[in-house]
Amino acid sequence: MPLGKILNLLLVALERISAKPAKVTDELQTTEELPSTTTVENTELSAATVSDLQSFTEDARAPQSEIFEEKNATAISMLQDELHKFVSGSAEVEGVIIITPDGMALASVLSPGMDEELTAAMSASMLSLGEHIGRELARGAIDRVVVEGERGYGVLVNCSQEVILLVLASPSAKQGILFLEIKQAIAKIAPLLK
Structure with a gap:
């Protein structure tokens, strides 16, 4: 009309x-x-x-x-493409997922057998807990949460107020280089989230 x-x-x-x-x-x-x-x-x-x-x-x-x-589908497709480029462009990055603070997956490139919904929910909980610990220990705003295990790293980073990025990396990854690659990936991903 x-x-x-x-x-x-x-x-x-x-x-x-x-x-x-x-x-x-x-x-x-x-x-x-x-x-x-x-x-x-x-x-x-x-x-x-x-x-x-x-x-x-x-x-x-x-x-x-x-x-x-239509806009949403285009944005998700562009995010997915950028995540594929990020994972394929780094030998140490094994997987990546973009989630909302309430634990909903927006886009991901994960290893076969990984549950996207469970990974998203756990990541949101982990970041929330990290932020709470940061406040209680008077450390200020949390820049990233890093989980280091015998099979590699899990790095959680805020992309914006509404989006969290989880990067899974191999144990051979150098943390400094990994953090730099994550920062560069966020610079490419952030404009797609608006």
């Missing part, structure tokens, strides 16, 4: 609504009881207005949701 038609419908509805109370007030001054026809007219007006507004909202939602889903 064109915007002009929508505005005209809203304007007509507002004029009718604002005109009705004046008419009812005039009728109340002349008679004590409100005529039943006025009630029917108001009901019909309300039903017509509600019907017009419902069709307006349904028409307005459809294109917006399609555009949003």
Whole structure:
């Protein structure tokens, strides 16, 4: 539905609504009881207005949701491509996942057999716990959380307020180089998250 038609419908509805109370007030001054026809007219007006507004909202939602889903799919595809480049461009990086602070995976490149949902949920919990520990120990804002095990590293980094990056690296990775690669990857990923 064109915007002009929508505005005209809203304007007509507002004029009718604002005109009705004046008419009812005039009728109340002349008679004590409100005529039943006025009630029917108001009901019909309300039903017509509600019907017009419902069709307006349904028409307005459809294109917006399609555009949003299309933008979302494009952004996820671009994120996925950037993650593939990051993993394939470094011999030490074995996997990577982008998650929300509440533990939802947005995009990932993980080793076969790794559960994306579980990895995302654990990563969000680990970062939340790291931030809590940082506050309690008066260390300020957390830059990264690093888990070092016999099979390698897990590095959690905030990309933005809404996105966390988990990088899984081999035990042969040099931490300084790994952190630099992560910083460069975040510089490429961050613009795709807006």
